[in-house]
Amino acid sequence: MITLERRPQPSRAWSYLSPLLAVIVTMIVGGLVFAALGKPPVEAIRTIFWDPLFGDFASYFRPQLLVKAAPLILIAIGLSFGFRAGIWNIGAEGQYIMGALFGAGLALAFYPSEARWLVFPLMIVAGTLGGLIWAMIPGLLRVYFRTNEILVSLMLVYVADFLLDAMALGLLRNPDGMGFPGSRNLQQYPAAHNAELIANTGMHWGVIAAFFAVVAAYILLSRHIFGFNVRLAGQSPRAAAFAGVSADKMVLICLGLSGALAGMAGMFEVAGPSGQVLASFNVGYGFTAIIVAFLGRLHPVGILLAGFLMALTYIGGELAQMNLQLPRSAIQLFQGMLLFFLLAVDVMTNFRIRFGRQKVA
Template sequence: MLMLEQRPQPSKTMLYLTPVMAVLATMLVGGMLFWAMGIDPFRAIYLLFVDPFVDSYNLSQLFVKASPLILIAMGLSIGFRAGVWNIGAEGQFIIGAICGGAVGLALWGSTGWWILPLMALAAALGGALWGLIPAVLKIKFNANEILVSLMLVYVAGNLLAEMVQGVLRAPDGMGFPESRNLGRNDPTALPDVFPALGIDAGGVVMLILLAMAFFLLQKHALGFQIKLTGDSPRAARFAGVKPGVIIAVCLGISGAAAGLAGMFELTGAAGKLTIDFPLGYGFTAIIVAFLGRLNPVGILLAGVVLAGTYIGGENAQFMLQLPAAAVTVFQGMMLFFLLGFEILINYRVKRMRRAV
């Protein structure tokens, strides 16, 4: 009979090995799923997990998808470390795009290098304020931040619908519910920096913020307090850490990061605000954060893997008639496997003989 036995110390090897095991298990079980659907499993797996990283056109799309995922996941991971569950990043992403977009549209026609940074600032601020709503309600009224932040996703989605039909609608757009195209307007279009990998100015900002998150968590006292709050809230309280401050900081940072990602998406890949603007990055980023072990370096790798499944998924839709939903199933499966394998970090499987 198999039994679980607690390890004296968490296994470092397993800590790094489990995400790899989760990806491999997803390939295996996902392959069987494709086979059951009558799709060639080897080609599908190749398209999802290899082709995005070898084909030069796919590579040029890699960070277009990976940058927002990594940026959002970076912010979320700081909160998850502290046990603050912001799952409304999708809403903060939308609000960031609305705020950044509103600034860009208000300044339509003017030129200057300062317009994009101003838009980014507005987006980060908007996202942070949207993220602070659940924080304040949690601190003041003890309301569950998971449910509040998630409800705000639906509120933000409706707000976006209102904006693109109302004040932010393109005046010369023949009444279509969409804004002017900020991505095709010189001062508001996000400049490319390293097109071979799809890294634009937003990608560069993402990498800088990722390095700052690494510094925050590894070297800064605040990072230590965040980790301490997550590991042992009581100990943190005794050490003088104010839980309210940690909640506000975590939701503020993750909101700002998601808002920024929304604005980069708007001025880069999307170009304009439409009702279909949100693509679910805010939810996929939760998977990225966990798969990356809530660690900035891990998140970078995990973000690239999941961006690959998006790109490969689009190609597989076209070449193998793979349904679009299959990629979502794949991503959910990956998180399931990861959470399941995580037990190997703290426990080992032991064969026990039944007592005679």
């Protein structure tokens, strides 16, 4: 007879171990899936996790790591506050799109300005604001109408997605684009281009923002009363209410924060690596960031590491697609599996396994 017994306190060791264990189990099961698809499992795993970092063309892939990790980390840091407090913003993808639309829209409104000192900072503000506004919709609706923020924020992803299509074909379409969909390329617009700061490193302003967010979140969570309130609201909403933490305010702040960071990530992406407002602009960073947040145990440093790991699966996945003809969906499955195993292994953090029948006290 195997029973679970609640630990008096969550195990520290297991809270560090379980993400690692989840990654290993995912690699093994993922390898089995790849084998079932008729691909060499060990080679596939090596292509995804090793080759982008240390393989033959690693110098080409390493910069991509920062480019892909930055939006994931930026979004996941924002989400982690809400997730800790039991406020579920799962519409980061929509806020990311809105940030990109606001940022690009502002840049294009100034076209062809040369005042980078004016345009670029304003773009950051606009992008942040775009995500913030989009996240405030579920926030305000929850506070004033008690609607469920999970459903509203998710519905708004689809709305934002259609809005992106409409903008790429309509308002923001390149007037000199000979009728092709998509906006002007911001990479060719120096005042708005979020360029690489150091050549061949992938380092752009969004990466700096992501690192800054990690540090700020760490200080906020461990040293500031707000971080304490967030943790309190998540662990014991009643205690938080007695301590004078306004639940409504918490909803607005957490949703606003995550929306603002997601919007900022979207703006940096559209102005830099992506360059254009296109229907295919969003690639699911907003959803993958949910995995990143959990894999990083909702802790800023953990999220930093998890962000790099997930970025690696994106890059390695593309590589495996090219070299081994591994379908793109296999990588998606792989990422989903990772979250599954993490949640499964997590039981060890809060419970311990007892073998044998317990004596009746």
